[in-house]
Amino acid sequence: MPDDQRQARIVDFIAKLTAALGPKGVSTDAHEIEPHVKDWRGRWQGSTPVLVKPASTEEVSKAVKLCAEFGLAVTPQGGNSGMVNGSIPYGEVLISLKRMNRVRNIDVLNDAMTLEAGVILTQAQELADTNDRLFPLSLGAEGVATIGGLISTNAGGVAVLRYGMMRDLMLGIEAVLPDGRIWNGLRGLRKDNTGYDLKQLFIGAEGTLGLVTAATLKLFPKPAVKETAWVVLDTPAQAVELLARAKAASGGAVTGFEIVPRFGLELVLKHVPDIRDPLPSPAAWRVLIELSLPRPEGARDMMESLLGDAAEAELILDAAIADNEAQKALFWKIRESVPVAERAHGKALKHDVSAPVSRVAEFLERGEALVRKMAPQCDLIAFGHVGDGNIHFNVTAPKGVDADAYLEGEGLSVSKAIHDLIMELNGSISAEHGIGKLKRAELAWRKSQVEMDMMRAVKKALDPDNRMNPGRLL
Ligand SMILES: Cc1cc2nc3c(=O)[nH]c(=O)nc-3n(C[C@H](O)[C@H](O)[C@H](O)COP(=O)(O)OP(=O)(O)OC[C@H]3O[C@@H](n4cnc5c(N)ncnc54)[C@H](O)[C@@H]3O)c2cc1C
Incomplete structure (x- = not known):
């Protein structure tokens, strides 16, 4: 279509959209749009003719129906904190779900809450807490990431080991399909054997099958006590063995098991204020262990005997158990500051990979x-969630060279070799950040033809005109 005709069509579309949603629901203001069309790290810059801000599922439905009528593609957006260039529009109509931030229902006896897609993760955690429950999802972007975005990227974080990823935390979903129809699948059921579990399709779909507008999420009992330890050891194999012992000793109550290399710790000490090394040592690795237990009685003894036995078996060199909240906070701050310190050190080739836990040590070595x-x-900074097999395996560009040129040139062969290795170990090239535009090409040849065919068939069935976040994931 010639440019002037397309432009006239867009003007017509925006007029109809504004009539349907009201002026609050539509923006063409460049200042308002600006933060929505670039990512938080400044790597990607996109554009959109219009920002749509629906306040209800019905408004999402009206907007999507109009997009279908005008043949326009859609990019859904939540907190725009994604890591793989999935939420930035490149000419698509941008639908931000942020105004859809209501709590629909809390069913404490059913351990469930129903939230709209725009609710921020920290708000969901606080809501659970005020109802004497735990919503266990927790990750670095929790102050901005939304329920819709977390579902669409099947987010993980630091407690996956005990509670699973977003996929495991979902009971029901409400979505607007590419033709604008609303599917209400907001069921709070733990058992429902009535055929395909369709909500699973939308989890991790990165907005390619429709828009998530609300979800019913699982709640858990709040642990009465957390015991947190900082452990020094020599090898990743010892860390994996310690994890197995921790799970057995605590009856599965390990909620955190994070590995940090000595070099990562040194960078944190260099670049992040108010941090001290809890146990200075030349040893190569540190592990943060957290047990979450229903009763304070015996909790400290459990951690002490776990670590005592591990020391006796020469698995660990040293360990400190946090005596108070400030020490716990220090251990976690070290772990959570590794990405910040890494950024301060320089740009890096990032690999968000996972392997079966039994092969993590082999992968690291x-x-x-x-x-x-x-x-x-190059410097290597490999850290993360050993407990669920997910390692952030990052390789900084060499000092003194153009980092961007290296990352997009010579460095690519290093990335390919790392991904080849993870595939050989039956792992994944994207453990928690998703695919987006960033890894789309690689996904297509890394997955088997059969798997790609099935994924494309699902996409074609639900979105035959490829209007939902085209060019991402598939
Ligand atoms: C500092 C930091 C730390 C992180 N740590 C972790 C971690 O430990 N574990 C982990 O798993 N992830 C981690 N992440 C990634 C995080 O999971 C994602 O950034 C988050 O889930 C995206 O949520 P969002 O609301 O910002 O979505 P956006 O970034 O806006 O969107 C992400 C994707 O979902 C789609 N989308 C958004 N909303 C909807 C909707 N309502 N319906 C349909 N599609 C939608 C978008 O089109 C896009 O493809 C981290 C991110 C940051 C910035």
Whole structure:
């Protein structure tokens, strides 16, 4: 279609949209749109003819129906905190779900709450807490990430080991389909054997099958006590063995098991204020263990005997158990500051990979050898959620070279080798950040033809005109 005709069509579309949603629901103001069309790290810049801000599911439905009528593609957006260039529009109509931030229902006896897509994760956690329950999802972007975005990226975070990913935390969903119809699947059921579990399709779909407008989420009992320890050890294999012992000793109450390399700790000490090393040592690795228990009695003894036995078995070199909230906060702050310190150190090739827990140590050892051989001038910072097999395996660009040129040129062969290794170990090239535009091309050849065919068939069935976040994921 010639540009002037397309422009006239867009003007007509915006007029109809404004009539349907009212002026509050539509914006073409460049200042208002600006933060929505670039990512928080400033890597990607997109554009959109219009920002749509529906306040209800019905308004989302009206907007999507109009998009279908005008043949316009849609990019859904929540907190725009995603890591893989999935939520930035490149000419698509941008639908922000942020105004849809109501609590629909809390059913304490059913351990469930129903929230709209725009509710921020910290608000969901607080709501659970005020109802004497726990909503366990927790991650670095929790102050901005929305329920809709977390569902669409199947977010994980630091408690996956005990509670699972977003996929495991969902009971029901409400979505607007690409033709604008509303599907109300907001069921608070733990058992429902009535055929395909359709909500699963929308979890991790990155907005490619429709818009999530609300969800019914699982709640859990609040633990009465958390015991947190900082452990020094020599090898990743010892960390994995310690994890197995911690799970057995606590009856599955390990809610955090995070690994930090000595170099990562050194960067945190260098770049982040108010941090001290809890247990200075030349050893190569640190592990943060957290047990969440229903009773304070015996909790400290449990952690002490776990660590005492591990020391006796020569699995660990040293350990400190937090005596108070400030010490717990220090241990977690070190872990959570690793990405910040890494950024201060320089740009890096990022690999958000996972392996079966039993092969994490092998991945870390072989991955390090590979980096030392292929890129001896680079620094390696490998850290993260050993407890669920997810490692952030990041390789900084060499000092003194153009970092961007390296990351997009020579560095790509290092990334390919790391992903080859993770695939050999039956792992995944994207453990928690998703695919977006960033890893779309690689996904297509990394997954089997059969798997890609099934994914494309689902997409075609629900979105035959490819108007929902086109060019992302598939
Ligand atoms: C500092 C930091 C730390 C992080 N740590 C972790 C971590 O430990 N574990 C982890 O798993 N992830 C982590 N993440 C990634 C995080 O999970 C995502 O950033 C978050 O889930 C995205 O939520 P959002 O509301 O910002 O969605 P957006 O970034 O706005 O969107 C993400 C994707 O979902 C789609 N989308 C958004 N809303 C909807 C909707 N309502 N319906 C349909 N599609 C929609 C978008 O089109 C896009 O494809 C981290 C991110 C940051 C910035």
